[in-house]
Amino acid sequence: MKRVTCFLALVFVATAASLQGQRESLARLVRQEQLANGLTLIVSENHVVPLATVAVVVRTGAFTQEASDAGISHLYEHMLFRSYRGGEGGWDQEVGALNGTSNGSTSAESVNYYMVLPSRHVGTAIEMLARLVRDAYFDNNSLTLERKVVLGEIERNLAEPLHHLQTEVAKSSWGSSFSRKDPLGTPESLKLIESSRLKEVFQRYYVPNNAALIVTGDVDAAQIFSLASKSFEKWKRGPDPFIAHPVPAMAPLQQTKIAIIQADTREVTVMLQWPGPSVETNTAATYSADLFSSVLNAAGSSFQVRLVGSGLFQSVSIDYETLRHLGPITLTGVTTAPDAERALTALLEEMYKFEGDYFTDQDLAIARKRLKVASVFALEQTAQRAHTIGYWWSVSGLDYYLSYVDNLGSRSANDLREFATKYIVDKPMSIGVLVSPGEAPMIRAAVAKVFGLTGGR
Amino acid sequence: MDLRIVSAWGLFAVLGFAKHPWRGERTGFGGTDQIAATAVDTATESYEVGGIRIIQRHNPANTAVVVHIYLLGGARQVTSATAGIEPLMLESSGHGTLHYPEGEALDALALTGSTIEVAAEMDWTTFELGTTTEELDSAWAVFADRLVHPTLDPAAVELVRARMLSARRLNSSRPDAVLDRLADSVAFTGHPYEVNPIGTERSLQSITPAEVKRYHADQVVKSRLLVLVVGNASRQHVERLIRERLAALPQGNYSWTLPPPVPVRDNSMTILPRRLPTNYIGGYYPGPLANSEDFPAFRLATELLSSMLYSEIRAERGLSYTAYSPFLELGASAGGVYASTTAPDKVFPLIASGMSDVFYARFAGFELRRFVEQFITEYYLRNETSAGQADYLARAELYRGGWRHANKFMEDLRAVSPADVRRVARKYMGHVQYVYVGDTTRMKQYMRQ
Numbered sequence: 001m002k003r004v005t006c007f008l009a010l011v012f013v014a015t016a017a018s019l020q021g022q023r024e025s026l027a028r029l030v031r032q033e034q035l036a037n038g039l040t041l042i043v044s045e046n047h048v049v050p051l052a053t054v055a056v057v058v059r060t061g062a063f064t065q066e067a068s069d070a071g072i073s074h075l076y077e078h079m080l081f082r083s084y085r086g087g088e089g090g091w092d093q094e095v096g097a098l099n100g101t102s103n104g105s106t107s108a109e110s111v112n113y114y115m116v117l118p119s120r121h122v123g124t125a126i127e128m129l130a131r132l133v134r135d136a137y138f139d140n141n142s143l144t145l146e147r148k149v150v151l152g153e154i155e156r157n158l159a160e161p162l163h164h165l166q167t168e169v170a171k172s173s174w175g176s177s178f179s180r181k182d183p184l185g186t187p188e189s190l191k192l193i194e195s196s197r198l199k200e201v202f203q204r205y206y207v208p209n210n211a212a213l214i215v216t217g218d219v220d221a222a223q224i225f226s227l228a229s230k231s232f233e234k235w236k237r238g239p240d241p242f243i244a245h246p247v248p249a250m251a252p253l254q255q256t257k258i259a260i261i262q263a264d265t266r267e268v269t270v271m272l273q274w275p276g277p278s279v280e281t282n283t284a285a286t287y288s289a290d291l292f293s294s295v296l297n298a299a300g301s302s303f304q305v306r307l308v309g310s311g312l313f314q315s316v317s318i319d320y321e322t323l324r325h326l327g328p329i330t331l332t333g334v335t336t337a338p339d340a341e342r343a344l345t346a347l348l349e350e351m352y353k354f355e356g357d358y359f360t361d362q363d364l365a366i367a368r369k370r371l372k373v374a375s376v377f378a379l380e381q382t383a384q385r386a387h388t389i390g391y392w393w394s395v396s397g398l399d400y401y402l403s404y405v406d407n408l409g410s411r412s413a414n415d416l417r418e419f420a421t422k423y424i425v426d427k428p429m430s431i432g433v434l435v436s437p438g439e440a441p442m443i444r445a446a447v448a449k450v451f452g453l454t455g456g457r
Numbered sequence: 458m459d460l461r462i463v464s465a466w467g468l469f470a471v472l473g474f475a476k477h478p479w480r481g482e483r484t485g486f487g488g489t490d491q492i493a494a495t496a497v498d499t500a501t502e503s504y505e506v507g508g509i510r511i512i513q514r515h516n517p518a519n520t521a522v523v524v525h526i527y528l529l530g531g532a533r534q535v536t537s538a539t540a541g542i543e544p545l546m547l548e549s550s551g552h553g554t555l556h557y558p559e560g561e562a563l564d565a566l567a568l569t570g571s572t573i574e575v576a577a578e579m580d581w582t583t584f585e586l587g588t589t590t591e592e593l594d595s596a597w598a599v600f601a602d603r604l605v606h607p608t609l610d611p612a613a614v615e616l617v618r619a620r621m622l623s624a625r626r627l628n629s630s631r632p633d634a635v636l637d638r639l640a641d642s643v644a645f646t647g648h649p650y651e652v653n654p655i656g657t658e659r660s661l662q663s664i665t666p667a668e669v670k671r672y673h674a675d676q677v678v679k680s681r682l683l684v685l686v687v688g689n690a691s692r693q694h695v696e697r698l699i700r701e702r703l704a705a706l707p708q709g710n711y712s713w714t715l716p717p718p719v720p721v722r723d724n725s726m727t728i729l730p731r732r733l734p735t736n737y738i739g740g741y742y743p744g745p746l747a748n749s750e751d752f753p754a755f756r757l758a759t760e761l762l763s764s765m766l767y768s769e770i771r772a773e774r775g776l777s778y779t780a781y782s783p784f785l786e787l788g789a790s791a792g793g794v795y796a797s798t799t800a801p802d803k804v805f806p807l808i809a810s811g812m813s814d815v816f817y818a819r820f821a822g823f824e825l826r827r828f829v830e831q832f833i834t835e836y837y838l839r840n841e842t843s844a845g846q847a848d849y850l851a852r853a854e855l856y857r858g859g860w861r862h863a864n865k866f867m868e869d870l871r872a873v874s875p876a877d878v879r880r881v882a883r884k885y886m887g888h889v890q891y892v893y894v895g896d897t898t899r900m901k902q903y904m905r906q
Binding site: 048049050051092096097099100101116117118144145146147148149150152153155156158159160161162263264265266267269298299300305308309311314315334336362365366368369370371372373374376377379380381382383 | 518519520521551560563564566567568569570571572587588589592616619620623624626627629630631632733734735768771772774775776777778779797798799827830831833834835837838840841842843
């Protein structure tokens with residue numbers, strides 16, 4: 001019997017060094033090359049288990065969608081799998097023959113197709129993915145069938161009350177640019193998409209100079225580069241899609257907006273959202289945003305103690321989504337109707353304190369320590385690392401990923417204060433509240449009183 | 458079929474339980490070659506310290522360390538009136554202990570960057586620490602004090618109770634969570650699992666702080682604990698920490714056993730009318746105990762059914778985004794069916810025909826091996842992380858008679874024949890307690906049949 005030395009393999013080691021110096025550690029683990037056709041190749045070896053994750057990431061997603069195309073980037077993610085080998089439906093069977101699993105994902109600024117399988121089949125997986133993105137075939141029969149599946153996905157979302165809150169807040173935040181933040185689209189927009197339009201948009205973005213192949217796991221980087229070169233060399237370079245079709249700037253939020261969403265719910269869920277920084281034009285602020293979130297979300301932080309520890313909210317959390325085309329800063333809190341006015345008042349008071357000496361050295365020390373421990377656990381997840389690398393490559397570039405922990409560690413309390421002042425305090429925001437019909441009038445009045453506003457949808 | 462209609466407004470609040478991931482990820486049909494022969498695990502050892510059983514796997518590949526303490530019993534520890542008391546106790550411990558009063562417990566843990574999670578499941582509750590080699594001593598001090606010396610101040614219990622109740626109320630408007638709770642309540646009638654250890658609104662509202670304290674004094678005993686440690690820590694280090702911090706617990710006289718099998722009943726359909734953008738079909742069929750000879754074949758049969766449901770319902774007809782057969786990996790296992798669809802009258806017959814295909818299918822051994830090898834891929838994926846390895850070892854210890862059986866499961870799967878699969882499918886899959894949440898007018902055609 002074979003001894004289990006794979007669990008003790010030391011080919012990959014994540015050092016528990018200080019946050020400074022993580023870039024060097026990560027850079028040793030990640031190798032990058034580029035083919036003549038512009039395809040980026042990224043490999044990260046980890047020999048703990050005999051698996052490989054192979055992913056193709058394309059720099060597209062919601063942000064490339066016109067209003068009339070809402071949902072198209074997600075629909076052709078579905079269509080690619082169905083269209084494999086000219087629509088004979090062989091993708092699942094071929095993946096299964098390799099003992100693998102596969103899936104895809106579409107987000108605001110990234111589309112990802114991947115397989116996880118025994119590492120000895122990595123060459124076949126690379127060839128399959130090359131064929132998938134290179135030889136796409138869209139026909140109306142497949143479109144009819146897959147549109148039904150995607151509609152099913154949308155219908156599931158529509159059955160969730162929280163989805164309506166998130167959608168209404170996003171619509172308020174982004175206005176006419178909403179389709180560029182909504183990967184799924186709506187049943188109405190989906191029905192209008194024809195296969196000719198799918199093909200046109202696909203040909204625009206699915207070019208090797210707008211894509212990356214990511215391979216992680218029990219592999220040899222040099223071998224992967226060689227295999228990928230052979231499999232992808234026939235994929236023809238295309239025009240830079242963002243020169244011919246530049247993405248218009250997101251319309252800035254000019255004034256605070258309120259939406260009251262009535263649904264079958266027994267709690268009051270409050271969502272506040274602000275347009276946050278762009279990773280392209282204000283990279284430093286994105287690190288501040290993440291550290292800011294980490295500080296406020298820490299269980300023992302004064303923010304949590306005063307808002308949740310007091311019983312005013314059952315939970316409060318803040319999140320920043322790193323994006324090139326403005327990432328939203330979103331605060332979500334759950335309270336009850338009788339507590340809502342006091343809870344919102346306390347929240348607003350807390351937000352005004354962000355401009356002062358709110359962030360302590362201990363806050364930052366805790367946030368950095370949490371990040372350090374989290375990065376150790378993140379490095380265990382080799383399959384997930386392919387998705388993480390792919391996402392960052394698409395949104396911000398690989399160097400952002402490699403330098404992330406180091407840059408986060410260098411933020412100061414003053415940086416967090418500046419971030420809050422620039423993006424949050426007294427800035428226009430979208431306010432959404434999810435509440436039952438019976439309690440909606442009380443909540444509408446409370447929101448108007450606390451934020452000094454009237455109206456609300 | 459026995460048809461019962463449950464009024465939506467009479468239903469108690471529900472909670473989506475973490476063990477029911479209604480997933481939509483595609484899986485393939487499997488290949489024929491194998492990853493690796495079964496391996497002997499030389500990285501793991503088990504021992505006892507002061508009456509506490511420990512299983513430890515050494516992993517020096519990085520600096521992660523996880524400690525999972527399993528408080529055994531789960532649903533069998535509670536009644537419908539006390540359900541939720543164990544997670545309430547453990548969560549409340551975060552708000553003060555003997556050595557870290559009030560907020561000091563949160564602060565002390567925060568300074569280590571470590572995490573502590575509580576997860577209540579049908580067979581046990583896990584109290585989980587995620588830390589690093591460097592922070593282990595400091596994090597363990599807080600972690601152990603929370604288990605051994607929680608203050609359980611009434612104000613802390615009330616705060617945590619309010620949060621848990623809020624979570625239940627939020628879930629009562631989520632269709633998947635409603636379906637989950639309905640499916641559990643119907644499938645496990647007359648079995649210990651009919652009491653959900655995460656609690657209901659009613660039980661959580663009625664538990665008093667005094668009862669929580671009494672529960673801690675009576676039930677947190679060494680004989681009810683199983684400690685899993687995976688990561689970069691030596692045995693000597695772990696032994697010292699356990700000896701220093703957990704020795705104060707009383708021994709107790711708890712003895713772990715598997716639960717009884719879930720009773721087999723005729724098929725039934727329970728309907729919860731709701732007007733929703735889509736409709737939700739679910740249901741469970743009881744399976745063998747986790748240590749039964751039938752278990753490996755049952756696991757494969759469920760996986761086969763899952764593949765058929767995905768293929769017939771989603772891939773070929775586009776009738777659902779998510780259609781599959783969930784598997785409950787419990788001491789008393791169960792399989793199930795799940796689909797969300799706007800055409801339930803078309804999907805129900807496909808579920809029935811999918812099962813029939815598994816009962817009677819003529820497929821060759823090599824086709825079955827495809828699924829077995831796919832399990833092995835998933836086995837390695839689960840064992841990528843320290844937490845995954847801890848969970849896998851604990852289930853082998855508690856469900857299969859010893860952690861050393863963990864790797865043997867793959868051998869057992871490979872030994873299953875097509876005839877075994879058909880036999881267990883007919884034995885177990887024919888007794889489904891279906892549940893439906895949605896528009897009943899869309900089911901008329903199927904119900905008339």
